[in-house]
Amino acid sequence: EDQVTQSPEALRLQEGESSSLNCSYTVSGLRGLFWYRQDPGKGPEFLFTLYSAGEEKEKERLKATLTKKESFLHITAPKPEDSATYLCAVYTGGGNKLTFGTGTQLKVEL
Amino acid sequence: NAGVTQTPKFQVLKTGQSMTLQCAQDMNHNSMYWYRQDPGMGLRLIYYSASEGTTDKGEVPNGYNVSRLNKREFSLRLESAAPSQTSVYFCASTPVGSGSYEQYFGPGTRLTVT
Numbered sequence: 001e002d003q004v005t006q007s008p009e010a011l012r013l014q015e016g017e018s019s020s021l022n023c024s025y026t027v028s029g030l031r032g033l034f035w036y037r038q039d040p041g042k043g044p045e046f047l048f049t050l051y052s053a054g055e056e057k058e059k060e061r062l063k064a065t066l067t068k069k070e071s072f073l074h075i076t077a078p079k080p081e082d083s084a085t086y087l088c089a090v091y092t093g094g095g096n097k098l099t100f101g102t103g104t105q106l107k108v109e110l
Numbered sequence: 111n112a113g114v115t116q117t118p119k120f121q122v123l124k125t126g127q128s129m130t131l132q133c134a135q136d137m138n139h140n141s142m143y144w145y146r147q148d149p150g151m152g153l154r155l156i157y158y159s160a161s162e163g164t165t166d167k168g169e170v171p172n173g174y175n176v177s178r179l180n181k182r183e184f185s186l187r188l189e190s191a192a193p194s195q196t197s198v199y200f201c202a203s204t205p206v207g208s209g210s211y212e213q214y215f216g217p218g219t220r221l222t223v224t
Contacts, residue, residue, distance in 0.1 A: 043215035
């Protein structure tokens with residue numbers, strides 16, 4: 001059974017204080033790893049797809065990286081508007097189903 | 111291009127009542143999904159439809175039924191609502207066949223069963 005574990009559960013940063021969120025996975029054959037952002041009361045918003053170890057993707061202050069066992073979402077010089085819950089999901093094939101982690105709730109304060 | 115839309119946005123039911131949650135996408139996606147999201151549990155797959163005319167159970171299908179009405183629409187029905195079905199429900203779709211597997215989500219339906 002595919003398992004996805006995200007840490008920490010919650011993270012509080014000061015504006016400009018860079019940090020990383022972790023997504024570790026145990027799967028039979030990774031075909032894609034996805035990062036989403038979810039704001040309160042909204043649906044998850046797609047951010048990145050990573051397909052193979054060593055791959056990196058960037059978008060504004062966010063950078064996602066992938067190894068054979070985990071992915072990191074690096075947040076550089078965060079701003080209050082980066083506050084949200086960040087979700088990680090894996091795809092291993094079969095019905096096009098994703099397995100989600102429980103998320104990291106990020107709060108960036110002035 | 112509205113993406114994935116869901117109706118209603120909020121609903122309160124009494125135990126034993128039935129209702130249908132509606133979902134539509136205008137992105138010509140093949141696969142569609144229904145999830146529920148509960149605190150500390152993450153997103154859990156209820157049912158999915160890999161393509162028009164097919165549906166399959168996900169992780170937590172008990173108490174639910176689905177209909178893939180056409181390529182655009184995928185509905186979720188609660189025949190006899192229970193308090194344990196109080197949750198936020200999300201519909202999603204994905205453009206299978208293009209080599210992409212990311213899912214695009216609707217805004218959600220917040221359901222309370224009393």
